[in-house]
Amino acid sequence: MSKDVVILTGAGQIGMAIARRVGFGKKIVVGDKSMKNAKTITGIMNDAGFDTVPVEMDLSSRESILNLIHRAQEYGEIAMLINAAGVSPSQAPIESILKVDLYGTAVLLEEVGKVIRAGEPA
């Protein structure tokens, strides 16, 4: 049976906190560059009764974003997007920050915006 799908990018504590707040009863597709981080979060959430799946993805790549969207659509209609992937100045040089946080976020919003269900906010 298909479910409403939440795409979460970024398997950190902030992303998980938001997904726990809005994602119960939905399929939560967790994309992260680090499969280890994605699996850690999906393990915690599945143990707590959520329905999540990890996917390796790179927010700085349009191809990778499109792959994440296609994977998410296998489970149902995309109803929500949580973008919590990113790097800060203590983690990466400015070039990476611009590529991930600025370019990647813009592409993610552009591509998910084409397919997300229109409707009321959560």
Ligand SMILES: NC(=O)c1ccc[n+]([C@@H]2O[C@H](COP(=O)([O-])OP(=O)(O)OC[C@H]3O[C@@H](n4cnc5c(N)ncnc54)[C@H](O)[C@@H]3O)[C@@H](O)[C@H]2O)c1
């Ligand atoms: N924690 C804070 O106080 C705080 C404050 C302001 C902004 N932020 C930002 O909010 C976001 C989430 O915060 P957090 O504390 O959960 O961060 P976090 O570092 O714990 O998690 C971020 C996740 O993003 C992933 N990631 C990094 N680059 C990626 C890429 N190119 N593609 C896909 N995934 C990638 C990392 O692997 C990591 O799992 C981060 O961008 C962070 O910089 C955090």
